[in-house]
Amino acid sequence: xxxxxxxxxxASLSYTNILEREMGNALEExxxxxxxxxxxxxAAGLNLSFGALFMAMVLTFSPAFPSEFVxxxxxxxxxxxxxxxxxxxxxxxxxxxxxLAVLPVxxxxxxxxxxxxxxxxxxxxxxxxxxLFAGLVAVLGPGMGIATPDAFASLSSALLxxxxxxxxxxxxxxxxxxxxxxxxxxxxxxxxxxxxxILIVTATIGFGPFHHAILGTTEVLGAMFLGVGVTPVEFGxxxxxxxxxxxxxxxxxxxxxxxxxxxxxxxxxxxxxxxS
Numbered sequence: 001x002x003x004x005x006x007x008x009x010x011a012s013l014s015y016t017n018i019l020e021r022e023m024g025n026a027l028e029e030x031x032x033x034x035x036x037x038x039x040x041x042x043a044a045g046l047n048l049s050f051g052a053l054f055m056a057m058v059l060t061f062s063p064a065f066p067s068e069f070v071x072x073x074x075x076x077x078x079x080x081x082x083x084x085x086x087x088x089x090x091x092x093x094x095x096x097x098x099x100l101a102v103l104p105v106x107x108x109x110x111x112x113x114x115x116x117x118x119x120x121x122x123x124x125x126x127x128x129x130x131x132l133f134a135g136l137v138a139v140l141g142p143g144m145g146i147a148t149p150d151a152f153a154s155l156s157s158a159l160l161x162x163x164x165x166x167x168x169x170x171x172x173x174x175x176x177x178x179x180x181x182x183x184x185x186x187x188x189x190x191x192x193x194x195x196x197x198i199l200i201v202t203a204t205i206g207f208g209p210f211h212h213a214i215l216g217t218t219e220v221l222g223a224m225f226l227g228v229g230v231t232p233v234e235f236g237x238x239x240x241x242x243x244x245x246x247x248x249x250x251x252x253x254x255x256x257x258x259x260x261x262x263x264x265x266x267x268x269x270x271x272x273x274x275x276s
C-alpha cells in the first residue's frame with residue numbers, strides 16, 4: 001500500500017490532486033503479480049497483529065483502570081501503533097483497498113475481475129498472517145506472562161457480544177475510518193503529517209472499539225486458540241459481518257462519495273495514468 005511521495009512545491013493539494021495520487025497508487029497495486037500481493041498481505045496481517053498483542057499486554061500488566069474511558073483511550077493508542085507499521089511500511093491491507101482499489105473501477109480504468117483478484121489475494125494473505133500471529137501469541141503470551149487468556153477474552157468479548165446488525169454497522173464505521181486514513185495519507189504533505197493522520201484516525205477504531213476485520217481476526221483467533229470460549233462459528237459470524245461492513249464503509253462512504261463529489265463539481269480530473 002503506497003502513500004505517495006512528498007510534494008516539494010509547497011502548493012496545497014486539490015481534490016483532483018489527491019484523486020490522481022490515489023488512482024495512480026491503485027493502478028500500480030492492481031498491476032502487481034499475485035505472489036507479491038500475497039506476501040505483502042501476509043506481512044500486513046502479521047504486522048497489524050501487533051496491535052492485538054499490545055492491547056493484550058496492556059490488559060495483562062494493568063488489569064484495572066481508573067475508568068472505562070481511560071482503558072479505551074490506552075487501548076486505542078497502542079493499537080494505532082500497529083496501523084503505523086502497516087501504512088508506513090507500505091504493505092497490503094485489505095481494508096485500505098476497499099477504498100483505494102475501488103477508485104479505478106469507478107473511473108472505468110479497470111474491471112471488477114481485477115478488483116476481485118486484488119481483494120481476494122490480499123484478504124487471504126492478511127488472514128493467514130493474523131492466524132499465524134494468533135498462534136504465536138497463544139504459545140508465547142502465557143509462557144512469558146505478557147498476554148493472558150483473560151486479556152484476550154476481554155478483547156474478543158468486546159467484539160463478539162453484539163447483535164449481528166451492530167457488528168455490521170460497526171464494521172461500516174471501521175471501514176469508513178480506514179478509508180479516510182488512506183485518503184488523508186494521500187493528502188498529507190510530509191511524513192510527520194502522515195504519522196499524525198494514521199495515529200489519530202486509526203486510534204478512533206480502537207477506541208470504539210469498532211469492528212476491523214483484520215485486527216479483530218487476531219483478537220478473536222487469539223482468544224479461540226487460548227481456549228477462552230470462542231467457537232469457530234462465532235469467529236465465522238464475526239468475520240463475515242465485519243468484512244461486509246468494512247467493504248461497505250470503505251467503498252461507499254469514502255471511495256464512492258469522494259470520487260462522486262469530485263466528478264459532480266465539474267472539476268476536470270485529467271488523470272492521465274495508463275493502466276498497468
